[in-house]
Amino acid sequence: MRYLAILFIAILTVSLASTSRAAETIRIAAYDFPPYFSAYDTEHLVGDLITALNASQSDYHFELHDVPSKARFKALSDAGCCHMILFESPTWGWGEQLPQIEKGRVLVSGAERFVAVKKKGQRDASFFQRKDLRFGGLTGYHYPFLGNRTDADLLEENFNVYLSLSHKANLRMLLNGRLDVIMIHDEYLIQLRDQPWFDRLLVNSEPYGEYELRTLVNPEKGFALQDWQRVLDPLIEQGILTQLLSKYKLPWPPKRVRIAPPNES
Incomplete structure (x- = not known):
């Protein structure tokens, strides 16, 4: 009986020690x-x-x-x-x-900037100043040039901004011509430098936000x-x-x- 009591105390001690280390x-x-x-x-x-x-x-x-x-x-x-x-x-x-x-x-x-697709003889940095461009952004992101508004309906109706759930989705739509401009950050752009389509991108030289x-x-x-x-x-x-x-x-x-x-x- 005494042995069982000692064994129980030993098991309890080990259990408490394990719990304290969790x-x-x-x-x-x-x-x-x-x-x-x-x-x-x-x-x-x-x-x-x-x-x-x-x-x-x-x-x-x-x-x-x-x-x-x-x-x-x-x-x-x-x-x-x-x-x-x-x-x-x-x-x-x-x-x-x-x-x-x-x-x-x-x-x-970091910094964020506008990115479009090049069109030889038709697009340079002035392209980003055109009116009626179709923009692509991310749901929930705060964009300073849009007053940090995040309401998707408001951005769509008043600023012609489409919000998706991922940067990859926006890049696909940009390369496929469904978006004119996307908002993207430098730290992600630097990851994409080795992609075969990277040289197709027209990257605005001036960031809109840091x-x-x-x-x-x-x-x-x-x-x-x-x-x-x-x-x-x-x-x-x-x-x-x-x-x-x-x-x-x-x-x-x-x-x-x-x-x-x-x-x-």
């Missing part, structure tokens, strides 16, 4: 924003960073949650599914939606910015973040990538 699950929201994340790609920066985070420490287990871009505010709300979001700009509606959000250090400096991408955390959900910094800083110090960014042709420390394709008409 990693806390931290859910990271992500939406279509390549190369950071896209459900249409097998590899992306957010996924690579999560793998590195989970391999480098045992206090937290980070999980990726694919959410629609227009639902990212709800995802990080107090009642939402996620604790944080990576590679996001706090200027994209967060101050109005979730003022309690904490923002981390700058991870990437931004700084950071980590945004809702501290009211039990995981604060200081907790995030404690797990991210070792990856920075050991050069792991540099390696992950370089895989996607992004520099560390952050600075703008340069897009300079030949744009002759």
Whole structure:
């Protein structure tokens, strides 16, 4: 009987120790924003960073949650599914939606610009100034030249902007002539440089918007910015973040990538 009691106490002790060592699950929201994340790609920066985070420490287990871009505010709300979001700009509606959000250090400096398809002798940079162009954007994205409006019906009716769910879909429609101009960011354009159709693109030399991408955390959900910094800083110090960014042709420390394709008409 005494042996059974000792055995029970030993099992209980091991069980309690295992429980105390169990990693806390931290859910990271992500939406279509390549190369950071896209459900249409097998590899992306957010996924690579999560793998590195989970391999480098045992206090937290980070999980990726694919959410629609227009639902990212709800995802990080107090009642939402996620604790944080990576590679996001706090200027994209967060101050109005979730003022309690904490923002981390700058991870990437980026820019957005207009892209069309070349037509020899017919199109140059002045093409982007024409009226009645059919634009392609992304659902839930905040475009500064459209007053950061996200209402699809309003953008369609008043600005002739079609909103899709992915950049790949917009690129297909642009190359097929269903859109005249799409809005796209430099960090994705640099991934496309080796595509056989890339030289068909007419890329506006001047971006219409610049931004700084950071980590945004809702501290009211039990995981604060200081907790995030404690797990991210070792990856920075050991050069792991540099390696992950370089895989996607992004520099560390952050600075703008340069897009300079030949744009002759």
